[in-house]
Amino acid sequence: MNVKDVLCCREYGPCGKLLGNQLVIPVFVSTPRRSWNQAEIDDVFKQLYEARNQLYSCAMLYRINVIIEYAYFSFKVSVSHRTDGQWLTELLKCHFGRDSLSELSYYYAKDFGKDGCAFLFFFKSKARSFACNATSNHPYWVDERAEISVDFASNEGVAFTILHELLHLYGAVDLYYPTQVKEEAAKHYPNSVMYRYLGWEIDSLNAYLIGWTDTLDQTAQDFINVFDNVKSFSPPSVGI
Numbered sequence: 001m002n003v004k005d006v007l008c009c010r011e012y013g014p015c016g017k018l019l020g021n022q023l024v025i026p027v028f029v030s031t032p033r034r035s036w037n038q039a040e041i042d043d044v045f046k047q048l049y050e051a052r053n054q055l056y057s058c059a060m061l062y063r064i065n066v067i068i069e070y071a072y073f074s075f076k077v078s079v080s081h082r083t084d085g086q087w088l089t090e091l092l093k094c095h096f097g098r099d100s101l102s103e104l105s106y107y108y109a110k111d112f113g114k115d116g117c118a119f120l121f122f123f124k125s126k127a128r129s130f131a132c133n134a135t136s137n138h139p140y141w142v143d144e145r146a147e148i149s150v151d152f153a154s155n156e157g158v159a160f161t162i163l164h165e166l167l168h169l170y171g172a173v174d175l176y177y178p179t180q181v182k183e184e185a186a187k188h189y190p191n192s193v194m195y196r197y198l199g200w201e202i203d204s205l206n207a208y209l210i211g212w213t214d215t216l217d218q219t220a221q222d223f224i225n226v227f228d229n230v231k232s233f234s235p236p237s238v239g240i
C-alpha cells in the first residue's frame with residue numbers, strides 16, 4: 001500500500017471519531033505469572049487521568065468538545081503468553097460472552113449512552129506497548145486492540161503511552177516509522193505524540209485522522225505530499 005494513502009486515510013481506527021462523549025475502559029489483565037492488585041490499578045488510574053488532561057489540553061487548541069469517562073474491569077486469564085492474542089479470545093468468550101471486541105465496544109457505548117467506546121488492555125510486564133488496528137498485518141492479529149505494558153520499576157511514560165495508544169484506536173498513525181516518515185515528521189511535527197516519546201502535541205495530520213478537523217492544513221498536505229510515490233510493505237500501525 002502507498003504510504004501517502006495510509007497516512008491520510010481516516011478509516012483505520014476501530015473506534016470512529018474522537019468526539020463527543022467517549023467511554024474508555026481500561027481492562028487490567030492478570031496472567032498466571034503476573035497479577036494486578038488494587039494499589040497498582042490506582043497507580044495506573046493516576047496515569048489515565050494525566051493522559052486525559054493532556055488530551056483535553058490538545059482538544060482545546062482545536063476547539064473540540066470531547067469528554068472521556070473511565071470505567072474499568074479487572075480479569076484473570078489462564079494464558080500466560082501474550083503475543084498470540086489468545087488471551088483476548090479467552091477474555092471475550094469467558095468474561096464477556098462475546099466474539100469480538102468491536103461488538104463489545106458497540107454494546108458498552110450503547111449501554112452507557114456514549115458516542116463511542118474504547119478498550120485499553122493493561123498488562124504488568126516489561127514488554128512493548130502497541131495497538132493493532134483493522135488494517136494491521138501483524139501475524140497474530142485477532143481483533144482491534146491496544147495493549148499497554150506497565151513495568152512498575154518505572155512509571156515514566158505510562159501516561160504518554162496511554163494517550164498514544166488511545167489515539168491509535170481513533171485512527172491516529174505513527175509518525176516515527178518507516179524511516180522516511182520519521183525524517184519528515186522531524187521537520188514538520190517534532191513534538192507530536194505520534195512522533196516522539198514524551199511529545200504531547202496532536203499534530204494537524206493526526207487531528208484530521210481522529211476527526212478533529214475536516215481538512216488537511218498546509219503542514220499536513222506538505223507532509224503527505226512527500227510520499228506521493230512511496231511504497232511500503234506494511235502500514236505504520238504497530239508501534240509504541
Ligand SMILES: [Zn+2]
Nearest residue numbers: 174238239240
Ligand atoms: Zn504507535
